[in-house]
Amino acid sequence: MKKFLKGLVLACLMLVMLFSLTGCGNKLVATKDVEESGIEYKTKMEITFKKDNVDKVKLTCTTKNEDDAKKVESSLHATVTVLSAWADDDLDYEITRKGKKVVMKLEGEAAGLMASDEGKTKDEIREELEEDGFKVK
Numbered sequence: 001m002k003k004f005l006k007g008l009v010l011a012c013l014m015l016v017m018l019f020s021l022t023g024c025g026n027k028l029v030a031t032k033d034v035e036e037s038g039i040e041y042k043t044k045m046e047i048t049f050k051k052d053n054v055d056k057v058k059l060t061c062t063t064k065n066e067d068d069a070k071k072v073e074s075s076l077h078a079t080v081t082v083l084s085a086w087a088d089d090d091l092d093y094e095i096t097r098k099g100k101k102v103v104m105k106l107e108g109e110a111a112g113l114m115a116s117d118e119g120k121t122k123d124e125i126r127e128e129l130e131e132d133g134f135k136v137k
Contacts, residue, residue, distance in 0.1 A: 030134040039068045059104040073097045076104050
């Protein structure tokens with residue numbers, strides 16, 4: 001479970017970098033199949049831009065069973081709680097679980113807060129994600 005949490009936190013931290021994207025285009029979609037600590041899930045990140053800045057991020061994790069979905073949901077809540085410690089205000093996010101699917105939506109300051117590497121371009125983030133095994137469209 002500890003390894004799973006580390007992997008999920010790492011995936012979320014990769015999202016962190018996506019939030020600082022600048023460049024043209026209004027959407028970036030990255031997908032990856034993950035297997036950690038006996039939990040298999042498919043991850044899909046949809047990043048929407050507004051005026052060359054990340055405006056919204058939607059992370060969807062689809063697991064093989066509801067018990068695994070509950071673990072993923074719990075891990076995402078823990079990750080956002082840690083990131084909230086750095087926020088000046090409450091973060092604008094939503095995490096929902098329905099059956100085997102967990103969806104996390106981030107907007108506004110949540111996107112900015114999660115940006116760890118300011119100034120990264122969309123192409124640089126795309127390259128990093130591809131190096132980490134994501135398929136990026």
